[in-house]
Amino acid sequence: MNGRGRACRAAAVLLLTLAGQATAAFPATEPSGPTVRGSGIVTWAASAQRVGPGADRSYRMIVRVSAGGSDLRVRISNAFGDHPLTVDAAHAGLQREGAALRPGSNRPLTFDGARSVTVPAGGVVWSDPLPGRVPAGARLAVSLRTPDARGPATGHEMALTTSYLGRDADPGGDGAAGWDRTTGSWWYLDAVSVRPGRPGTGAVVALGDSITDGWGSTPGTDRRWPDYLARRLRADGVGVANAGVSGNRVLTGHSGVPSASGRLERDVLSQPGVRTVIVYEGVNDLKSRSGVSAADLAAGYRDIVRRAHAAGLCVVGVTVAPFKGWFQWDSDAEAVRREVNHHLRTGGDFDAVADVDRALRDPADPERLRPGIDAGDHLHPDDAGMRAIAEAVDPAALDCRR
Structure with missing residues (x-):
């Protein structure tokens, strides 16, 4: 092999280590829907x-x-x-x-x-x-x-x-x-997508707000809750994508970003290889003091679930964590939060539910985050809280064989 050939081979090995090259390629057209689910994740x-x-x-x-x-x-x-x-x-x-x-x-x-x-x-x-x-x-x-x-x-x-x-x-x-x-x-x-080494492997997308976006976690350390979930699922080759946006709501857009429902196609359904979406949204609707009811949020969740199911995805709902102490908290918002969580646990709209409320709340005051996981503003969990959110997700619930 001449010098140029050795250099080219070394470049490929350094970037793309640990395995030989795959011969099949992803389609060159813009992916959408099930056409790309067998191609990459x-x-x-x-x-x-x-x-x-x-x-x-x-x-x-x-x-x-x-x-x-x-x-x-x-x-x-x-x-x-x-x-x-x-x-x-x-x-x-x-x-x-x-x-x-x-x-x-x-x-x-x-x-x-x-x-x-x-x-x-x-x-x-x-x-x-x-x-x-x-x-x-x-x-x-x-x-x-x-x-x-x-x-x-x-x-x-x-x-x-x-x-x-x-x-x-x-x-x-x-x-x-x-x-x-x-x-x-x-x-x-x-x-970013890859073709997984294990046939049939899929991906999970976390659709959420600032908690999913990582606010409260330590910058530069990849300690958002989807990062912790990705590490839990790494041995199975499952992709995890973070579709969190600070300030996001289920029902209405905010700061130029569409609602969770409005961005579902772009941020979830158009991604290759997605099998499951985890929906962790709702607290911004509650604390916006806009008169949102539990029935309003339930209808918003059902719209997301319906469209995700139509695309063949499993949908995991997440209960809304407590936020007493945040400046927008009041007893009315707390009452709606409890109604919403009751609906999430018992309504049957989702294929599974991750009970983050139970994982994060203070046993002595269930309207607050428990001590040791509060990033300081009484709304966003710290690194330990982010890990607790990821641990509340049952990996077995991520594949409902739709």
């Missing part, structure tokens, strides 16, 4: 929202995949853009430290065979599959360059992970040179 995701104005710069986003697999693909979103978005360079590699990548691991992504792609306003585009295998739990770096980007940028505001920006940084480089700014948001990247 979502292994990381972040719900799209507006994150600021677009700019002529490079982005190096750091994300932790859940399940490992071959034929990695990334989804670039311009969901909130009002102009077409051109990405003229896109690469995927493995993080070494900071903005630096493992030498030789950074490889170009293509889109229908081309190195550049233009995403229409409001649209998304998947990359072609990258041959080889990505290990479970890997820290993946996806680097994009967006020349002449303008208008609202799409991404995810609260990443709780440090990523990197550079005006003149090279997305195809391994080093940290040129990546001279940090960001706490993800930009344009909203999903």
